[in-house]
Amino acid sequence: xxxxxxxxxxxxxxxxxxxxxxxxxxxxxxxxxxxxxxxVNTIKTTxxxxxxxxxxxxxxxxxxxxxxxSLADGEGLGKRIEHFIGLIxxxxxxxxxxxxxxxxxxxxxxxxxxxxxxxxxxxxxxxxQNSGLIxxxxxSPTRVRGLIGNVDRAGCLNVVVCRMxxxxxxxxxxxxxxxxxxxxxxxxxxxxxxxxxxxxxxxVAAIERFPAIQRxxxxxGYHALKPGGVMVYSTCTVAPEENESVVTYxxxxxxxxxxxxxxxxxxxxxxxxxxxxxxxxxxxxSRCRRILPQDNDTEPFFLALIxxxx
Amino acid sequence: MTRRVRELCKQFGIPHGVxxxxxxxxxQETVFVGTTEVMxxxxxxxxxxxxxxxxxxxxxxxxxxxxxxxLGAQASRNAxxxxxxxxxxxxxGGCLEIEADVEDGFVLLRWKELVVGVGFYKRPVLKSQxxxxxxxx
Numbered sequence: 001x002x003x004x005x006x007x008x009x010x011x012x013x014x015x016x017x018x019x020x021x022x023x024x025x026x027x028x029x030x031x032x033x034x035x036x037x038x039x040v041n042t043i044k045t046t047x048x049x050x051x052x053x054x055x056x057x058x059x060x061x062x063x064x065x066x067x068x069x070s071l072a073d074g075e076g077l078g079k080r081i082e083h084f085i086g087l088i089x090x091x092x093x094x095x096x097x098x099x100x101x102x103x104x105x106x107x108x109x110x111x112x113x114x115x116x117x118x119x120x121x122x123x124x125x126x127x128x129q130n131s132g133l134i135x136x137x138x139x140s141p142t143r144v145r146g147l148i149g150n151v152d153r154a155g156c157l158n159v160v161v162c163r164m165x166x167x168x169x170x171x172x173x174x175x176x177x178x179x180x181x182x183x184x185x186x187x188x189x190x191x192x193x194x195x196x197x198x199x200x201x202x203x204v205a206a207i208e209r210f211p212a213i214q215r216x217x218x219x220x221g222y223h224a225l226k227p228g229g230v231m232v233y234s235t236c237t238v239a240p241e242e243n244e245s246v247v248t249y250x251x252x253x254x255x256x257x258x259x260x261x262x263x264x265x266x267x268x269x270x271x272x273x274x275x276x277x278x279x280x281x282x283x284x285x286s287r288c289r290r291i292l293p294q295d296n297d298t299e300p301f302f303l304a305l306i307x308x309x310x
Numbered sequence: 311m312t313r314r315v316r317e318l319c320k321q322f323g324i325p326h327g328v329x330x331x332x333x334x335x336x337x338q339e340t341v342f343v344g345t346t347e348v349m350x351x352x353x354x355x356x357x358x359x360x361x362x363x364x365x366x367x368x369x370x371x372x373x374x375x376x377x378x379x380x381l382g383a384q385a386s387r388n389a390x391x392x393x394x395x396x397x398x399x400x401x402x403g404g405c406l407e408i409e410a411d412v413e414d415g416f417v418l419l420r421w422k423e424l425v426v427g428v429g430f431y432k433r434p435v436l437k438s439q440x441x442x443x444x445x446x447x
Contacts, residue, residue, distance in 0.1 A: 079447045085426050133347035155380030158345045160356040172353045
């Protein structure tokens, strides 16, 4: 383990070695650059046509998503014509998972409460065959511009873009959504593989900034669901305070909420934690899933699938 | 279907059926297109509904690149086929001289049977109307 200590803060190692399995493999994976990955946008093209156009890059399909591909050398991917006209969307592999777990259907009403830059909104729009409604929200004026740009480029005709506080929006659409995605703002430990600066910024204090907003968003997302509706809560961090603790907070507020098992064939995932520090989580929280970088060569991710009973 | 959408369909030979599943909303400057649910959404006032289909000018209607990319695929007239190099030049904001069997005015730009955007043709010059983003190489 000592070979990693120059790069990772000691506090990071002490904290995460307590519960992340295969910890050396985790640190190794977190130091490797991410493979470039993209998703075929079926609003604009077919899988076959996109693969024909991208054949020179020899894309390799992801084992858990037939529209997701990785590249050995993805240099210049964002400068290709195929990207400009929205045939492909450059997106990290694990970030494709939350919509696949949520499974929005054509004609439904879906809310993406913290949507910028729009990778999951556009993925869901394609899954819904450009029908129904996606309420795609981000409170940041800067980030919402990027969201609109990506919605335009992907050709999403079923999206309204809002710029609101997510909790306020949740109240405005209370009880009206078939599905809700809460891909919460987080300390983004997952981005360490993309950028060394992300590790320089890492601190426990940075992590502690997020649970308050995450709790507001998960509650707002839950209230937006129709009876029988389904919500996915996700983050790209491994910090339990931002994951299992937030799900537990919802269950304390809304004891009727049901945590369902997260399943995605072909994607290796680990169960949610049962405890962290002095906190013990309800048994059902272990139905949440952790995607660890050493298992699928992706960013880390956390996924919870929550159902509002009829 | 509004008068302006019929105008676009006529100009580019787009079958009316392409718009059948969608609703259109117009303000003084812009024609937006989206699903009926998008146009009827009234829980809050959104920043954007669907996609801009066209901009309304006093004497003309300018189709947008992103609107035509998604709804112009079946266009049968006033579309110019481009090579790889020509497509990159126009996406990057350039213009080129070309003899094309189209009317002067706004035209669709096609690359490998896909609409990449909109140009303005005044024989023999074809000028890009594509919004500039990251350069394409």
